Amino acid sequence: DIHNVIQNVLLLVDKKADEKHILIEADYDLSQAYIIKADSDRFQQMILNLVSNAIQYTPEQGKITISIQPWKNGKGYKVSVEDTGIGIKTSELPRIFERFYRIDKARSRSSGGTGLGLAIVKHLIEAHHGEIKVSSKEGQGSKFNLFLHIDPQTD
Numbered sequence: 001d002i003h004n005v006i007q008n009v010l011l012l013v014d015k016k017a018d019e020k021h022i023l024i025e026a027d028y029d030l031s032q033a034y035i036i037k038a039d040s041d042r043f044q045q046m047i048l049n050l051v052s053n054a055i056q057y058t059p060e061q062g063k064i065t066i067s068i069q070p071w072k073n074g075k076g077y078k079v080s081v082e083d084t085g086i087g088i089k090t091s092e093l094p095r096i097f098e099r100f101y102r103i104d105k106a107r108s109r110s111s112g113g114t115g116l117g118l119a120i121v122k123h124l125i126e127a128h129h130g131e132i133k134v135s136s137k138e139g140q141g142s143k144f145n146l147f148l149h150i151d152p153q154t155d
């Protein structure tokens with residue numbers, strides 16, 4: 001259940017988000033179940049990496065919105081993690097899924113990442129026969145969309 005996985009991730013990042021006064025909102029029907037066939041630990045890893053980035057690259061008082069929408073005529077879901085953070089230059093977008101790639105290394109070194117988070121997400125979503133897409137505006141925010149089949153074996 002996608003909703004369960006999101007709840008687990010929120011428990012893991014709760015403290016960090018609070019410290020930065022970042023609000024995380026779930027923008028979907030909380031009373032519904034969103035069942036897919038997936039490796040739940042690895043799916044959780046994908047969501048955790050995206051939400052951790054959203055927190056890391058969003059200044060204080062920002063907002064993160066997690067949404068679930070139907071995809072492929074009900075045969076899948078689009079799960080989005082959107083932030084009001086620093087955003088990503090269009091010219092950098094093609095490279096952010098590369099291993100060890102970090103934008104503006106000098107500035108971001110203090111924030112301690114290795115540049116593997118998104119490469120892992122891309123690897124895992126492809127192993128699930130899904131897709132990841134990103135749209136972003138520098139200075140305004142980013143939106144990462146995961147496209148997941150309800151049953152990857154039949155699609």
Ligand code: ATP
Nearest residue numbers: 053054057087096102103113114115116117118142
């Ligand atoms: P880690 O391995 O700890 O995740 P990382 O966060 O630097 O390190 P990735 O998660 O792969 O590595 O992200 C790659 C780069 O893409 C980041 O260094 C950052 O420059 C940019 N980036 C990723 N997510 C966002 C986001 N939500 N907003 C702005 N920039 C982002």
Ligand code: MG
Nearest residue numbers: 053113117118
């Ligand atoms: Mg990261």
